[in-house]
Amino acid sequence: MTSILLAGGGTTGHISPMLAIGRELRETHPDWDIIALGTPDGLEAEIVPRAGFELLTIDKVPMPRSISPALLKFPGRFSGNISAVRRIISSRGVSAVVGVGGYVCPPAFLAAKQAKIPLIVHEANAKPGMANRLGARLTRPGRVGITFPDTQLRNSTLVGMPMPAEITALDRSDAAQRAGFRADLGLRDDAPVLVVTGGSSGAQKINEAFLASADACQEAGIQVLHITGAGKGEELREATAELSDYHVVDYVDGMHRAYAVADLLVARSGAATVSEASVVGVPALYVPLAIGNGEQRLNAAGSVAAGASLMVDNAEFSAATVTETILPLVGDRPRLEEMSRAASALNYPTDAAARMAGILTRALEG
Template identity: 80%
Template sequence: MTSILLAGGGTTGHISPMLAIGRELRETHLDRDVIALGTADGLEADIVPRAGFELLTIDKVPMPRSIGASALKFPKRFADTISDVKRIIADRDVEAVVGVGGYVCPPAFIAAKQAKIPLIVHEANAKPGMANRLGAVLTKPGMVGVTFPDTKLRNSTLVGMPMPTEITALDRSDSTQRQAWRADLGLRDDRPVLVVTGGSSGAQRINDAFLAAAPVCQDKGVQVLHITGAGKDDALREAAAELPDYHVVDYVDGMHRAYAVADLLVARSGAATVSEATVVGVPALYVPLAIGNGEQRLNAAGSVRAGASLLVDNADFTASTVTEQILPLVTDGARLDAMHRAALGLAYPTNAATTMATIVTRALRG
């Protein structure tokens, strides 16, 4: 059987859209295997098999940041990973490669080009990463999908963020469903809910600020659902043990439930988070991660301009941000409603996975 190879990983920001595209491809290409390429030590090693996809792995070979032993070894190691992908393409009769970013994408992109098979790229962030900039150069016009309208990337078209149907179909106006999910998450239905998350890796700056402000949240009658990330922040968990309305969890199974119960979201501004929160209309305050290419600040820019969210720099996010900005906002129904309407007014695409699958089909037909 012929195959379509998904390439990406490292963060849930890459893995989540990759899996959404993969699920759609399975529905539209029943005569082909849909398999994934990642590394053995990335988050994809756990998430991808749990999602029901076969994961093949190659070595992670990051681009050297300085001259040294690793820089001298890089050319051969990188060439070896390209050869590894070419063997996978031959052994599994791969007809197309779909890349979303991460360490495995550069060798996968070059291998696809050398094997003369279609290459399709999805860029999640407003500012493209190095891997997808390479992929965009190696592919054909119309074969690159981007999430945000302002993203500048060769051969690209606006498709939006591929996301689970549980999110695209979410109706936050369904009070019965919201009430049921609040009960499932241990939340009361008579107090505003503040959802705090730093993503799969957590966010220490956010955690520290809420550790100091947690008692004030309780005193102000605000419930907090704080998603810390796996094994993060025992100090916060210990403090919350004395606060019945402050709930600390490693993760929430199905983020659509967290979006549904939230009156306000405090989060990093990863592309998936911004896209999902905007599509479902959750008012948000974003704290961009202060590393990388500055993409997180740019991811939130359109939402902030529209009035759907606020942005506070990581260095400026403290306990006073919580007490002076966040708590007054989460109890201001009129302002939250205006932010909700502004988010929905941005009309972010909700059919990105379907659009990406259509692009793959068009590429396969030549």
Template identity: 80%
Template sequence: MTSILLAGGGTTGHISPMLAIGRELRETHPDWDVFALGTADGLEADIVPKAGFELLTIDKVPMPRSIGPAALKFPKRFAANVSHVKQIIAERDVRAVVGVGGYVCPPAFIAAKQAKIPLIVHEANAKPGMANRLGAALTKQGMVGVTFPDTKLRNSTLVGMPMPTEISALDRSDPVQRQDWRADLGLNDDRPVLVVTGGSSGAQRINDAFLAAAAQCQESGVQVLHITGAGKDEVLRAAAAQLPDYHVVDYVDGMHRAYGVADLLVARSGAATVSEATVVGVPALYVPLAIGNGEQRLNAAGSVSAGASLLVDNADFVPSTVTDQILPLVTDHTRLDAMSRAALDLHYPTEAATTMAAIVTHALRG
């Protein structure tokens, strides 16, 4: 049996494309054994098994950023992880490693190189992280897929963002479907819908600004679907208890439904969110997370430049942003239609999972 090891985790931005690639590999090659590598304390520990994939784990060994005890212990711990992955490759007769980023990828990439098996990499963000820069250097041309046209990464080709077919095939112009989804989500059919989300872990800055402006949202005639993130809905839910058109949830099962009903999306600019919103033509206002290597701002750059979205820095996102900028926009149908067309005109690839699976297949045959 052909075995494929998927490596990645830590955030849904890594896990979602990894699972999309895994599902495509299983569909294309139902006789293959496709399983994943992650850490026991990452989000993958919950998400990957629920998605029906076996998850093997190694220790979380982050690269030290400064000299100290962790730096002294790093070489030995990292080498142990490489040895662990090499053992998995040998015992499971792994034929290829597919990495998407995260703490587990560097040892997985090095183990694949030492085992002389194909290494395939997918980079979600516009600015590649350290792990995937390493993976791209260890593999060869055509074995690295990137999401955004301007991403600079060795041996890469543009493939887009692997995403569920419910999103890539979504038709927001179907009024019957949109009406059904609004009903499913407890929304009225006669008011504009503003969808607010900070991703799976939430966005406190966004939540706080909307908390202060919740009453004005109700008064404006706009209905809000606010996805707060796990464990972050209590205060906002209490404030919105007397506001019938302000709907607070910590999670939506099937984000295609939220994209389908949204007249405007307010969100972080993670690679998956930007790609998905662009592919389905959702007008958006992005609030990039102000940490990391600046990738979230860069993720949104192409969309903003095309007129498909707006961008407000995290530090500048305050209650007046909601009342003075967002609420007028969500009722401006002419402008929203223009933003939606601009998003669709970018023609972001929609078959990324299929393309990545084809790269894996070609690598094994080559």
């Protein structure tokens, strides 16, 4: 039996494309064994098994950024992780490794190289992270899939962002479906909907700004679906308890429903969010998280340049942004329609999972 090891985790930005690739492989090769590799304390520990995939785990071993006792222990712990993945490859008869980024990927990439099996990489962000830069160096030309056309990464080819079929098949012009999703989410069908989300980890700056402007949202006649992230919304929930059109939830099961009901999306500009919003044509205002490689700003740059979205720096985002920019925009139907058309015109690939599966299949064929 052909066995494939999917490696990645830590954030939904890694887990979502990994699962999309896994589902595609299961559909096209039902006789293959698709297993995932993550850490026991990452989001994947809950999400991957819930999605129906077996998850194997290794320790999370981040590279220390300063001289410390952890730095002295790092080589041994990292080497131990490589050995652990080698044992998985051997015991499960793994034929290839597909990595999407995260702490587990460097040892998985090196183990695949040592085992002399094909290594396939998907890079979600416009600016590649350290793990996938390593993976791109270890594999062959054409075996690295990238999401954005301007991404600079060795051996890469443009495939887009692997995403759930519910999103690629979503038709926001289907009024009946949209009304059904609004009802499911407790929303009325006679007022604009603003969807606010900070991703799986939440976004404190965004939450604070809407906490200070929640009354203004209600007064403007706008419904807000605010997805705060687990454990991040208690203060907001208490403050808006008497506001009938302000809905605070930890998460939405199936983000395609949130995209379907949104007249405007306010969100971080993770690669998955930007790609999904563009594919379904949701007008957006992005608040890039100013950490890491600065990749979130780059992820949204093409969308902003095309007129499909706006961008406000995290440091500048405030209650005034909500009242002076967001609320007027939610009520500007002609401009929202123009932004939606601009998003759709970006022509983001919608078959990225299939393209990644094709790369893998060709690699196995030699």
